[in-house]
Amino acid sequence: MSVEEEDCPPLLETCAGERGNEDDDSDGWDEMEVSGEQTTCLFCPLQFHTIAVALDHCRSDHNFDLLSLKAKYDMDCYSYIKMINYIRLQKPHPKILTESSVALWEDDVYLKPGDMETWLMYDFDDLGSAPSTPHYAIDGKAPISNLSFSDLQRQIQELTIQLKHKDMLLENCHKDMEHMRKVTKTIVDSGDSLNKKIPNNVISSGCDSSDYFNSYSHFGIHHDMLNDAVRTEGYRDAIYKNIKMFAGKIVLDVGCGTGILSMFSARAGAEKVIGVDQSEVLYKAMDIIRENNLQDKIHLIKGQLERVNLPEDKVDIIISEWMGYFLLFEGMLDSVIHARDTFLKPDGLILPNRCNISIVGVDDIDRYNKVVNFWDDVYGFSMKCMKSEVLREAFVEIVPPEKVITNSVILTEIDIRTCDVNACIFSSTFTLSAHKDGMLTAIAGYFDTFFDLETEVRFSTGPHATRTHWQQTLFYLPDTIVVKKGDRLEGTVSCTRLTKNVRGLSVTITIGKNKYHYSLD
Template sequence: MSVEDDLHCPPLSDACSGGPANDEEDSDDWDEMEVSGEQTTCLFCPLQFHTIAVALDHCRSDHKFDLLELKNKYNMDCYSYIKMINYIRLQKPDPQLLNESSIALWEDDVYLKPGEMETWLMYDFDDLGSAPSTPHYAIDGKTPISNINFSDLQKQIQDLTMQVRHKDMLLENYLRDMEKMRKVTRTIVESGDSIDKKLTHNVVSSGCDSNDYFNSYSHFGIHHEMLNDTVRTDSYRDAILNNSNCFADKIVLDLGCGTGILSMFSAKAGAHKVYGIDQSDVIYKAMDIIRENNLEDQIHLIRGQLEKTNLPVEKVDIIVSEWMGYFLLFEGMLDSFIYARDNYLKEDGLILPNRCNISIIGVSDTDRYNKVINFWDNVYGFSMKCMKSEVIKEAFVEIVPDDKLITDSQVITEINLRKCDVNACIFSSKFNLTARKDGDLTAIAGYFDTFFDLDNKIEFSTGPQATKTHWQQTVFFLGEPITLKQGEVIEGTISCTRLTKNVRGLAITITIDKNRYQYVMD
């Protein structure tokens, strides 16, 4: 693949090639471009405008998208601008998401490779807002690019082209090495002892992404904790067994089956065949468990990553999965669930659970706040206050006592598992929490509820007012406590995005009045 083919750069006119040109010729060229050039299509709707300046005014007034404000917020340069334009064209995000995200969502270098050239990429972004005597974006609605700036930009694109070519070469070498490693591993597995060979008929090994994540589920203590979570396990059991008419003679996929408990519930409910898949080594013990319970004819277990594994059937009638993580979405398996739904579920198939939501509630726990945050004011007689800003960025997973709740709760996002896509992890919501008593608001706690909307409905909550679960609550401590009186309403915004370097991680931003707090779940 040629890098030059991927980077569609506009042809340079004589005036932009660094050759001599007088001001009059320069002006004529750009006047002509304004008259005869392509119209500019809005970044967020189909409307077209004669100039970028007018398009930017439209974006600012109609879509609440202020490019200058974004430039200052993320300290953007021309490269970041190019990536942002390409990101918007490819991903088509809501402008509110761009405004409220705590991070620049377009930082990946893949967005330096544009599709078709368009007028937005001709805009002189470096000069945006630099002339105090002129409006934000243009003079008389025109946005000329200087010869020097455009020439520099072309040179920089050429440099980037070389960098991309070098990275492509490294990537090819990496893929070659990976293929060699796969062949070696396959040889070792195929020449293994007789015990290993007995497992191959029941196991499909696959490539592994997020090794640390899946390896963590090889520790049996985690499965003991989850099985001992009666709220979780009883809810799944009741949803399956109390709706056994839905399972009779059906084919079931248990995604992330672990020890196989949901597979066995499904078999007990009368399923004709259950396919359980898991990428961690606990699958081997699950096979022993299935044989212990004489269910090997009904339940077929597969070791592998669903996205890289071919199931023995084209479609299933039911997908059962306990995919949820802390704050519902952190280190969850939502992406894998969506892949299973879109590729293996019959059109009229069932999903268990089929609906979830995330809620927040205000916390007033001064003692806990002092132990976690104010602890750094005086550590063995030394001030370590500089640590507080870093500690506050961490989200804490813990139980919030019911008597420490100070406000009512509010749902901030709902996920319909029948219709959602992988962008369900990216959302923003305004909230209004009313104080139920006087006190200091020290944190915002998040939790989720799960619903099985079947003939016999089942639901459970991980909230602080419900029975404890292993998910507990996710606590976001504030930088400074806020004093509230009973009946007072606290207003704010909470937004959530994925982390760039860890797709299973989350970046959470909470804004209350003029205070913005950013948290990382990594």
């Protein structure tokens, strides 16, 4: 072996692939073989030999012009990396990116390393220069300068992080299996097995539990929801006032909880009702169903909807109370969409079938002082540094009707019969008109729900409607705005999912030249 080969780090020999014949005139160092991994389109499964060809495809087939986007948002290489990670994580329609008035990927969470791919190897700073050359050539070769030792070290670091993540998942899997063994042993050892059978109308999916589903195991939450007359009577009226639409039908109740919607449907004449819920409250729902002698009509399944098998291939009606704060926070819209696409007959009903999100301007300086200015003097100590963190959070509370200072504006409409999982990603402009003099201290968000049936039913969670357990979602402004009657405030609200919590939301509100970021987590 030559001195050169002895000094060569083994890693580079691995990356270069198999070495050629020893008789080859080349010393093997002018070029390095790369993996030859093709570039997958940002918006569809097609693959291309180079970034350049992929960019042309995105521009011609998806109307996504990266060069125009670079100029529009004055993007640098860091913004480009965040955009690629945002697209891979959120999977937005390209129209959302090109027509948004703000860069939706500004959050630094999108700088965290994900799966390595050729898009992240592209020299974004060269985009628009002449010539603009991607790192990967047509023949699958890359110059050593473009695949430097520091690049290799970075790739190793990122792969190590991914490996640790996989190890963590594997460890969690082993823990879950051990837990299942203990539960099984407890059942076997518990005595008379004939009197302790697991009810045959419950199927456990075996999927991992989560904080989200565990939260719905607390019965106080169900008390609050059932005690919400606007919510519960809204669903009851939609079913009972359209009773002939339920007669003889098969109904799927997504996230059935205590089973109230399932029982409404059964009483309305449904032939069979299937209730699915992943939380532990389902076992109490079984008792409730038996207490009301509806066990022959209502079949309960414990598990995550996306992983369970239903006793029916298709259903006539899907009903679900899936809405969360600001409509989309911790909502189950993704599960409802999966149920619709998987189990609903082509001519089936989905209830509710439509929702929208609206905002109004709020003037409540007393509440603002308690929430925000409180930190100026806390028992004689200044804690102003806390304000920035407080102002990044959205608050869920009641807005007194007399504190509303502007008209309401609808930000987005969601047709649950046709929408997809990107319904929570939107950007909407608004114009709020002050109907009296005052001080704008916050923007309040709320939603309306519609059952577009023969006898229509709807309810609102807005400040002027009867109070609901959803209340309103308050976005307090760092700088209050003095307004006069007739003043118009123009801006934009952009919403997307949080990376660290897919059930959470990131909301950006722009008013004039000021931009404010909030999270619902």
